Amino acid sequence: MKRARVNAGILIGAALLLIWCLLPIVWIASLSFKPVEETATGSPQFLPKTWTWDNFSSVFQNDDFQRALINSFGISIIATVLSVALATLCAYAIARLQFRGKRLVLTIALAIAMFPVVSLIGPLFDLWRTLGLFDTWPGLVIPYMSFTLPLAIWTLTAFFREIPWEMEQAAQVDGATSWQAFRKVIVPLAAPGVFTAAILTFFFAWNDFVFGISLTSTTNARPVPAQLAFFVGPDQFNPPVSTLAAAAVMVTIPVIIIVLLFQRKIVAGLTAGAVKG
Amino acid sequence: MSTETAGAPPRARVTDRSRSEERLAWRLVAPAVVVMLAVTAYPILRALYLSLFQYRATAPDDREFLGIDNYVTVLTDPLWWRDVWNTVLIMVVTVGVELVIGFAFAYVMWKIIFARGLIRTSILIPYGIITVVSAFAWQFAFSLNNGFVNGWLPFMDSDFNWFGQHWSAMTAIMVSEIWKTTPFMALLLLAGLSQVSGDMVEAAQVDGASWWQRLYKVILPNMRAAIMVAVLFRALDAFRIFDNIYVMTRGAQNTESVSFLTYRQVIEQFELGLGSALSVLLFLSVLLIAFVLVKLFRVDLAAARRES
Numbered sequence: 001m002k003r004a005r006v007n008a009g010i011l012i013g014a015a016l017l018l019i020w021c022l023l024p025i026v027w028i029a030s031l032s033f034k035p036v037e038e039t040a041t042g043s044p045q046f047l048p049k050t051w052t053w054d055n056f057s058s059v060f061q062n063d064d065f066q067r068a069l070i071n072s073f074g075i076s077i078i079a080t081v082l083s084v085a086l087a088t089l090c091a092y093a094i095a096r097l098q099f100r101g102k103r104l105v106l107t108i109a110l111a112i113a114m115f116p117v118v119s120l121i122g123p124l125f126d127l128w129r130t131l132g133l134f135d136t137w138p139g140l141v142i143p144y145m146s147f148t149l150p151l152a153i154w155t156l157t158a159f160f161r162e163i164p165w166e167m168e169q170a171a172q173v174d175g176a177t178s179w180q181a182f183r184k185v186i187v188p189l190a191a192p193g194v195f196t197a198a199i200l201t202f203f204f205a206w207n208d209f210v211f212g213i214s215l216t217s218t219t220n221a222r223p224v225p226a227q228l229a230f231f232v233g234p235d236q237f238n239p240p241v242s243t244l245a246a247a248a249v250m251v252t253i254p255v256i257i258i259v260l261l262f263q264r265k266i267v268a269g270l271t272a273g274a275v276k277g
Numbered sequence: 278m279s280t281e282t283a284g285a286p287p288r289a290r291v292t293d294r295s296r297s298e299e300r301l302a303w304r305l306v307a308p309a310v311v312v313m314l315a316v317t318a319y320p321i322l323r324a325l326y327l328s329l330f331q332y333r334a335t336a337p338d339d340r341e342f343l344g345i346d347n348y349v350t351v352l353t354d355p356l357w358w359r360d361v362w363n364t365v366l367i368m369v370v371t372v373g374v375e376l377v378i379g380f381a382f383a384y385v386m387w388k389i390i391f392a393r394g395l396i397r398t399s400i401l402i403p404y405g406i407i408t409v410v411s412a413f414a415w416q417f418a419f420s421l422n423n424g425f426v427n428g429w430l431p432f433m434d435s436d437f438n439w440f441g442q443h444w445s446a447m448t449a450i451m452v453s454e455i456w457k458t459t460p461f462m463a464l465l466l467l468a469g470l471s472q473v474s475g476d477m478v479e480a481a482q483v484d485g486a487s488w489w490q491r492l493y494k495v496i497l498p499n500m501r502a503a504i505m506v507a508v509l510f511r512a513l514d515a516f517r518i519f520d521n522i523y524v525m526t527r528g529a530q531n532t533e534s535v536s537f538l539t540y541r542q543v544i545e546q547f548e549l550g551l552g553s554a555l556s557v558l559l560f561l562s563v564l565l566i567a568f569v570l571v572k573l574f575r576v577d578l579a580a581a582r583r584e585s
Contacts (some may be wrong), residue, residue: 013381013384013385014385014389014396017382017385017386017396017399017400018395018396018399019401020378020456020459021400021402021460022401022402024403024414024415024418024456025402027414027417028410028414028417031417031423036512038513039423040423042422042423043422043423044422044423044425044427044428044435045425045428046425052446080469084395086308086309086312087309088304089305089306089308090306090308090309090310090553092305093301093302093303093305093306097299097301097302097305098299098302099302099306100299101303101306102302105306105309108310108313109313111524112313112317114510114513114563114567115317115559116516116517116536116559116562116563117519118517118518118519118536118540118556118559119539119555119556119557119560120317120321120324121318121539121540121543121544121556122320122327122543122549122552122553122556123319123321123323123324123325123327123553123556124316124320125315125334125543125544125549126327126549127323142316143316145312145316146313146315146316146317147316149309149313150313151313153309178301179301183351197419198524203404206407206478207406207407207408209407209408209409209519209523210519210520213523213544214540214543214544216426224407225408225409225410225520228409229524241417241420243523244413245413245417248407248410248414251407251410252406252407252410253401255407256402256405258405259398259401259402260398262395263394263399263401266401266405267401267464270461270465270468271465271467271468
């Protein structure tokens with residue numbers, strides 16, 4: 001009896017969880033299929049009265065949005081590759097080597113993860129304009145790297161601690177240097193962890209908004225989230241709700257694909273470095 | 278790190294081997310540390326310096342030394358205190374609600390025996406989605422002309438404008454923030470839950486403890502570290518709230534946060550001097566909250582993450 005009641009509770013909880021997570025997604029998707037005229041006159045019902053693909057084609061034909069998509073993919077991928085490469089070296093040293101200042105490095109990483117990003121945009125705005133980095137790809141890649149490094153370092157350190165290190169020592173006994181042991185033995189073993197760190201890093205860069213609107217001024221480097229916020233149709237006082245929804249759906253699709261493919265890895269990555277106190 | 282010396286014998290004196298190991302370690306660590314500091318330490322020091330000047334980006338030649346006048350201006354302005362209050366309110370409410378819902382979700386994910394993949398995939402979608410998209414989805418959901426919320430809530434007038442008043446606008450902002458970040462909380466709490474020994478919970482059950490007693494006396498105390506890390510991270514994250522406010526209200530109806538105020542001064546008004554003072558104060562606020570929470574929880578964060 002009691003057991004059945006508990007199970008029913010879990011079942012209801014699971015149903016609520018699914019509704020919680022998916023309802024807003026279904027809502028924005030539904031909105032993206034409403035004709036522009038329907039949302040312009042007001043359409044408070046959940047589903048469209050008539051369904052249309054027009055919003056998607058008008059988003060596709062929007063040059064600024066296309067450009068923003070290219071910017072976002074390019075900048076996020078470059079930042080992810082560089083950040084994960086540096087974090088891999090750093091996490092290896094932390095997990096594996098003896099050195100003074102290990103605690104300091106981890107404290108710096110922790111402090112940066114908590115840094116209020118907005119407090120940097122003033123000086124960075126000034127500095128980037130002096131250095132010619134304002135409104136360029138590197139101008140966004142650099143801050144994305146700084147802010148994804150802490151997460152990548154933790155995730156990778158946690159993964160690296162689980163690796164059977166005897167193999168590295170065996171390689172060293174066989175005459176490999178520390179560096180060779182790292183490259184030939186550990187890198188292949190560490191690849192899954194590196195991949196997970198890369199996914200989390202990509203999410204961060206893809207999601208960024210503060211740097212995206214502050215350090216760009218044209219479509220030269222403006223990423224998708226910033227472009228969405230600036231998206232205004234022909235009538236400035238009546239933004240095209242359904243077209244915006246279609247754009248929002250399109251930038252959500254990569255996220256959903258990554259989640260579907262790598263669900264297990266992301267959960268492991270988010271929880272691995274976290275809390276085994 | 279507890280297993281720090283595993284694999285390496287304790288050394289009495291510095292050997293060539295350990296010296297070269299240290300050199301290698303620093304060579305591996307240095308690039309990451311340099312990149313992390315280049316975009317944080319230098320700019321915040323620069324902000325500290327700029328905050329002492331009257332300095333507009335549009336008129337860089339009219340820079341004038343003011344001393345602490347910018348700070349006096351900010352701290353005596355009711356706008357600053359109003360925004361601090363808004364931000365703290367958002368932080369407390371969202372983290373509180375997320376802790377409860379997040380724990381419920383974590384508990385469901387911990388207990389459920391079927392459809393685990395489906396549930397975990399679903400919960401990762403709000404986590405991975407762009408905050409700006411979440412803000413738009415909820416803005417449209419609450420919107421007067423195109424939103425379904427008024428129609429679905431039986432006690433709401435169908436012509437109620439959520440973005441027309443302070444409290445309802447704040448509610449809409451907080452709903453979007455809570456929706457997007459609860460999964461993160463739930464996953465961190467799930468990690469904590471899976472550290473709780475099933476034997477202990479079962480033993481308590483055999484001894485006749487009710488569900489609530491098991492939760493309060495066995496499960497929660499055993500995942501204390503996880504709860505604290507989750508609260509600390511989310512609290513500091515919530516204090517930096519910016520994206521949702523930018524998209525949903527642009528600070529209208531007195532919904533501005535400290536981050537949004539700073540952004541407005543620096544990027545929209547080009548007030549680099551005053552904006553830098555705000556940046557420094559924002560930084561100090563985050564530092565203060567982190568300090569208070571860490572003291573309050575009496576938890577060594579590094580130890581909780583098994584790193585030290």
